[in-house]
Amino acid sequence: MNDGCNYYEVLNCIPTSSFEELKRNYKSLVLQYHPDKCFTAPSEVYMQIDKAWKTLSDPELRSRYDEHLRQQAAYSSYVIYDTLSMDDMTCDPELKRYTYSCRCGGSYTIDECELQFGDTIVPCEDCSLAIVIKTLLLPSER
């Protein structure tokens, strides 16, 4: 999904842009870059615009794409120390809390209710490292 190009940037928009704004920009870009009208711009540019529009004009694809961007942003702001599964964590059944020791001596702590489906990023309490927990199943208590 990540081809190094942000769809919002392709359409000269920002993630909070409305559907109408996206549509307007898409239309004007198509006029500019459509291969039938513009022989100087490479058709990849048009294909990018088309792909961006197809994703962002669909509410479901757009929300999935937004989630993907958020995750990327989260990843880039942390130094990922390790990727773990739930089984690697120490579970406190009473508190429904999972912990893991960081190499700095601090610890990663997450409550069961904070776990997200897919990847959950847990920052260390004492340093700038973070771990990624792969969550395959939603916590049962949700």
Ligand SMILES: [Zn+2]
């Ligand atoms: Zn640490």
